[in-house]
Amino acid sequence: MKAFLGIGLLGSNFVKAMLAKGEQVQVWNRTAEKALVLEADGAKAFEEAAKAVEGADIIHLTLKDDAAVDEVLAKAAAGFKPGAIIIDHSTTSAEGAIKRTKHWKDAGFRYLHAPVFMGPINALESSGVMLVSGDQEFIATVKPELSKMTGKVMDFGEMEGKAAGIKLLGNLFILAVTAGLSDSLQLAKASNISPEDVISLFSEWNPATSLTGRIKKMSAGDFSNPSWELTMARKDAGLMIDTAKAGGQTLITTPSIAEVMDTWIDKGSGSDDWMVISKEI
Template sequence: MIAFYGMGLLGSNFVRALRRHGEDVKVWNRTAAKAAALEPLGAKVVSDPAEAARGAQRIHLTLSDDAAVDDVLERARPGFAQGAIIVDHTTTSPKGVVARVARWTERGFVFVHAPVFMGPQNALESTGLMLVSGDPKRIDAVKSSLEKMTGTLLNLGPRVDKAAAFKLLGNLYLMSLTTGLAEMFALGKALGIPASEAATLFQHFNPGATISARVKRMLEAKFASPSWELSMARKDARLMIDAASEAGVPLAILPAIAKRMDAVIAEGHGNEDWTILAKDALE
């Protein structure tokens, strides 16, 4: 028996996949209607977190944040069976993970944090990427079960909060990418280029292909032989900001990037590769 807490888009599709694989699942959600929608699939819906945990060998959570995880686990605790394994897929703070691992270990339970880079469709199809980290014996106890829930299970090693940290790293990049696209569409608006037309740039231009080389340059601090001088990048940023300003279109992130460029140029790095913007983070 599996207990699953949190029937949002991700959790509900995890449950659908588990039921398709023949697993017995009890489900609980703060909003009962979301859990009730899974009843026709054979999931057992309960209104009490402790009741959901009774008889379950594994406890899974896909909740909103640290506070929600701690609250639900405390409410469910009276129903925990001896030897039950807790698997939390929630995006939480690394600090919170460290505290939960210590707390539940002291209470005699295995706690594994397994955040995901998965959308609802991935959860339904058991594809995408799931991260884990921590005590190898604890990971081994759930490895085969977690592998069935995802396309790739990435073990990041024994540091208990490393999966939580990598999840935040990945989400930061996704936020930066999405905001960058929004900024590009805003500049397109200022230049009279509709977003649908601006998007066609990526039919020919693949900036993702440059990531590995760019990361390598940053990590090796090879800034002295520029492929794009920082001063020239700053000039381009000025052209973009001026065009948006003249059209009355606000830009959210480029002014902050330009400010960072100005600071690094003032330190004497204008003729170096623009990736030197990362120098402080790499020291």
């Protein structure tokens, strides 16, 4: 039997998927109504976290942050079955994940941080990506369980907290891409280009195919053989900013990127590849 603590958009669909597979699930949420709704799907809701985990072999969590995870686990601990396994899907700090792993192991329980790149639909369909790292022996025992919840489980090895770090850098990339797309749409609007035309462009030309090559070049730190010189990239950034401003639009990220470019041009790197702006990584 399983327990699930934290019934937001992701948690509720994880529970529904478990119930659809014939599993017994006890649920709790800070806002009790969200947990009660799942009783219509076959879950059993509780008003207290400690009651919700009673008898559960595996306890899953999807909560807001480190503080919420620590608070809820502290409240639930009185109901933990001896030897219960705690699987935490919350996005938290690596430091928090490391501390919790040790704390609950010392208390006689096994804790694994397993954050996800999954939206609510993925949770319902058991698709997407789940991340793990740490004790490889323990991970091997729970991997079949985790695999039922997601399309892919990525194991990043023995390093405790590494999964948390990978999750954060992935989310950072999503933030950066979304901000970049916002700038592109603002520039398109200023240039009387429709969103449909932008979609057509990226349907045919996929810049994501160059990501691996860019990461390798940035990591190697050699920018002496440019495919796009910094001064030319800065010129284009200026055109973007001026065009958007003339069209009454405000760009989010491009002005900041232009400032960093200016710093590196002042250092004498104008003829280097524009990715020299990442040289201090």
